[in-house]
Amino acid sequence: MAESSVNFLLEKLATLFEKDVHLFGGVREEAVYLRGELERMKAFLRIADTLQESDEELKVWVKQLRDISHETEDILDEYTLLQGHDHDHGRGIFGSLYRLGCCIKNAKACYRIGSELQAINSRIKEICEVHKRLRHKFRKAEQDPGSDDSAGNTWQDCRGDALLLDKSDLVGLDEPKNQLVGWLFNGSSGREVVSLAGMGGMGKTTLAKQVYDDPEVKKHFEVRAWITVNRSFKFGDLLKDMVQQLFKAIRRRIPQIVANMNDYQLKTTIKELLQNRRYLVVLDDVWHLYEWDAIKYALPSNGCGSRIMLTTRNADVASTTGVLCEGKAYNLKPLPPPESWDLFCRKAFQWNKCPSHLEEICKYILRKCEGLPLAIVAISGVLATKDKRRIDEWDMVRRSLGAEIEGNDKLKDLKKVLSLSFNDLPYYLKSCFLYLSIFPEDHLIERMRLIRLWVAEGFIEAKEGKTLEEVADDYLHELLNRSLMQVATTTPDGRVKTCRIHDLLREIIIPKSRDQNFTTIVKDQSLQWFERARRLSIHSTLQSVQPNRSVSQLRSLFMFGASENPSISKLFPSGLRLLNVLDLQNSPLEKFPVEVVDLYCLKYLSLRETKVKTVPRSIGRLQSLETLDLKHSNVNQLPVEILKLQRLRHLLVYQHEFVSYEHFHSKKGFKVMSNIGVLQALQKLCFIEVNQDGGTIIRELGKLNQLRRLGLLKLRKEDGKALCSSIEKLTNLRALSIASVEEDEIIDLQHLPSPPLLLQRLYMRGRLDALPHWIPSLPSLVRLSLKWSQLKDDPLIYLRYIPNLVQLELCQVFLGDRLCFRADGFRKLKILSMDKFDELRCIEVEMGAMASLEKLSIQRCKLLENVPSGIEHLTKLKVLEFSDMPVDLMKTIRTDGKDNWKVSHIPEVYSTYWREGGWEVYSIESMTDGEYCPLPSNPFSHELQTRWKSWK
Incomplete structure (x- = not known):
């Protein structure tokens, strides 16, 4: 983490230096010296960050360097703040005198800053001496691993213990074991790779060992070898280990020459030994693709049905090797609750039942383990030593599980296994991962919120050809692939919507984050927190904030679940001069906090889901602001001073509004200034009302060539030509949402000469004379929503050839009585929603149409007499949902209905009805004598209840 601080x-x-700021008062000289020394220490930091936990002297050195980096960053920001402050206080003699006073004041401050940098450089010189000695120490340790100076050996790698587990420790392996054995036996005669992926502690090694030792597997493969690939493996030693195992497997003496072979000779020997034999080689704990690349050419594809089994924490390694080597990847899932409870009781109570007075505590602790076998075994082992009559001892573990993991020797292996994934991260991902500690337990983290926060914090490194947000998205997917984060929810077209972190990983990064002064989490008044806190996350109540604490170095402030109105000036009377991020989402704010406009360094401001109604004109002073999130607030107009924010990248000002089932407008946006085109950095602009001076505003939009997402409300027919002209210029557009001013107002988008090639999502709400000619030619389109189009011609004829369409929503789109899905259309479509086709009597699905469809929803089609003809051809359909449909149609597909055979292959068939502002959900089987019995609960009920809140 010191590496991150130094790089930043x-x-x-x-x-x-690039800005060629006039550095005076010794500032430039000291800054140049500091830069040089930090550059010299940078390379060593990568090693230091990994080994500091096993070497106290190194740990102190890293902390000192990190503190110096933070202090220097503060000094430089203070200097930049002084240089960039606007001191224009009018004209005339009084204005001149005021500016002169400011100049004198700033000159004094600059000399002070130069002196502070000089003091820091004195400390740097001392640290450099320690650096030289530490570098010599670790170079010596590398040359002689057995020496007293060697580091990193204080913890014994206990992952091998997974190979020695008793049968009593094995739970839930039968199904995945049978699957993997089947993959090893079946398949082609060529070499194939079977990858087993999952987060640390999931039981990958244990499962692989069970497969490896299976009697049928032993009989099937003539030669077997088990190779453990750890993070610090030496390739030559790995190859020698494999050669020795292979000679033993074929019962031949190991030649003495093997000890002196180079890597090429070892690979050649392995290849010769395996060339004509059916072999199974297990590569356990592969971290990176280069580890696989280093060995794959020694393992021949000999046409004997040989297999390689690979375990990894990195899903990208598993999927890539599977694709390149014609193999398969198995993602190991957490233990389900019944099996988790079984394993827990075996270890904690020696096969006995859990005492009733401890059951609630045990189930809480088990929920924190989230089905992670290593965690269940380790924590239940700790509890097994507790007195079962002393409920307070057990409750202490429940309340302080994080502290137990940090300080209990019996849990050190659990901590180490989970920490290995963190230690393996490149420096640029460590900051991003530690950042997750700001969120409360069980909090679902919105993907775009996290990405914008990372960008505002400065964690994202610029890459040519990509925006910072796109690079941040790559970072997020890398953390997901490494099993350090989990996808919680996705959008219908497959994008990550929210994610989360495993509870135990969170318990590990919170103390790490606190120790490195990265984030301070405040939940109660008893908790001590640093005077120089960098990020402060307040959970639940503002009463936990200690009054009059100095937070002059604070960079980020978050509030989660606060019930009190947060007054920043009262909470932090000394001010937040260097604050970059202020996230007050979902707090009970009623007025815009005026003190915010003095935070000149602020890059990210979120007042989402507050009751704020107006934004002051002084917001124009926030020259560094990049994200202004007012979504679901009561703001519907912004002051013209917003145009001064030239760095603004994301402007979100809208709220969902569900008035009734039949209501046309579902969003309220805001009125925008006619010269909005000056905000050249904008990437997201949602949602603007364009019915006032629409022509001018729409033409201005064409100047925003960085836009990725654009949302327009209240569009008029006469604005269509200007909008097409602007869309043609927005070459980076990924998502476009358009709603006409009224339901019968025509949207005229026929004037676009060529389709926006990068457009992925298109939402159009309003009447169409004809389907815009360019829509079927959108090569990147994955989601299309057309509502209230009222077309006279069947739109499916034109839409069926959109090559990558995954989700299609059609509401009151067609006035005809028959729709036909042709055999050659909608090849990739997975989700289809059809709503309010008032004249529709017949739907036909030809064989071969919509071959990938997984969910079909039909709503409010009152004249539809039968289920779609040919629905039986949709073999991948998992969910069929009817909403507010005629009861007579529903009778035809109940268990004794004439068309039940058509839907019998679909796992989930539901009928829903809108009743008094909510959805009632029924299964088809529950209908008897023409009446429905509501289901008490089912997995789709929450989705149905919330559907209209996100109605586009």
């Missing part, structure tokens, strides 16, 4: 500081120094 070096980037800031580089930016300072």
Whole structure:
């Protein structure tokens, strides 16, 4: 983590020099010296960050360097703040005198800053001496691993213990074991790779060992070898280990020459030994693709049905090897609750039942384990030593599980296994991962919120050809692939919507984050927190904030679940001069906090889901602001001063509004200024009302060539030509949402000469004379929503050839009585929703149409007499949902209905009805004598209840 701090500081120094800021008072000289020394120590930091936990002297050195980096960053930001402050206080003699006073004041401040940098450089010189000695120490340890100076050996790698587990420790392996054995036996005669992926502690090694030792597997493969690939493996030693195992497997003496072979000779020997034999090689704990690449050419594809089994924490390694080597990947899932409870009781109570007075505590602790076998075994082992009559001892573990993991020797292996994934991260991902500690337990983290926060914090490194947000999205997917984060929800077209972190990983990164002064989490008044806190996350109540604490170095402030009105000036009377991020989402704010406009460094401001109604004109002073999130607030108009925010990248001002089932407008946006085109950095602009001076505003939109997402409300027919002209210029557009001013107002988009090639999502709400000619030619389109189009011609004829369409929503789109899905259309479509086709009497699905369809929803088609003809051809359909449909149609598919055979292959068939502002859900089987019995609960009820809240 010190590497992250130093890199961030070096980037800031580089930016300072690039801007050619006039550095005086010794500032430039000291900054140049500091930059040079940090560059010299940078390479060693990568090693230091990994080994500091096993070497106290190294740990102290890393902490000192990190503190210096933070202090220097503060000094440079203070300097930049002084240089960039606007001191224009009018004209005339009084204005001149005021500016002169400011100049004198700033000159004094600059000399002070130069002195502070000089003091820091004195400390840097001391640290450099320690650095030289530590570097010599670790170079010596590398040359002689057995020496007293060697580091990193204080913890014994206990992953091998997974190979020695008793049968009593094995739960829930039968099904995945049978699957993997089947993959090893079946398939082609060529070499195939079977990958087993999952987060640390999931039981990958244990499962692989069960497969490896299976009697049928032993009989099937002539030669077997088990190779453990750890993070610090030496390739030559790995190859020698494999050669030795292979000679033993074929019962031949190991030649003495093997000890002196180079890597090429070892690979050649392995290949010769395996060339004509059916072999199974297990590569356990592969971290990176280069580890696989280093060995794959020694393992021949000999036409004997040989297999390689690979275990990894990195889903990208598993999927890539599977694709390149014609193999399969198995993602190991957490233990389900019944099996987790069974394993827990075996270890905690020696096969006995859990005492009733401890059951609630045990189930809470088990929920924190989230089905992770290593965690269940380790924590239940700790509890097994507790007195079962002392409920307070057990409750202590429940309340302080994080502290137990941190300090209990019996849990050190659990901590180490989970920490290995963190230690393996490149420095640029460590900051991003530690950042997750700001969110409360069980909090679903919105993907785009996290991405914008990472960008505002400066964690994202610029890459040519990509926006910072796109790079941040790559970071997020890398954390997901490494099993350090989990996908919680996805959008219908497959994008990650929310994610989460495993509870035990969170318990591990919170103390790590606290120790490194990265984030301070405040939940109660008893908790001590640093004077120099960098990020402060307040959970539940503002009463936990200690009054009059100095937070002059605070960079980010978050509030989660606060019930009191947060007054920043009262909470932090000394001010938040250097604050970059202020996230007050979902707090009970009623007025815009006026003190915010003095936070000149602020890059991210979220007042989402507050009751704020107006934004002051002084917001124009926030020259660094990149994200302004007012979504679901009561703001519907912004002051013209918003145009001064030239760095603004994301402007979100809208709220969902569900008035009734039949209501046309579902969103309220805001009125925008006619010269909005000056905000050249904008990437997301949602949702603007264009019915006032629409022509001018729409033409201005064409200047925003960085836009990725655009949302327009209240569009008029006469604005269509200007909008097409602007869309043609928005070459980076990924998502476009358009709603006409009234339900019968025509949207005229026929004037676009060529389709926006990168457009992925298109939402159109309003009447169409004809389907815009360019829509079927959108090569990147994955989601299309057309509502209230009232077309006279069947739109399916034109839409069926959109090559990558995954989700299609059609509401009151067609006035005819028959729709036909042709055999050659909608090849990739997975989700289809059809709503309010008032004249529709017949739907036909030809064989071969919609071959990938998984969910079909039909709503409010009052004249539809039968289920779609040919629905039986949709073999991948998992969910069929009817909403507010005629009861007579429903009777035809109940268990004794004439068309039941058509839907019998579909796992989930539901009928729903809108009743008094909510959905009632029924299964088809529950209908008897023409009446429905509501289901008490089912997995789709929450989705149905919330559907109209997100109605586009």
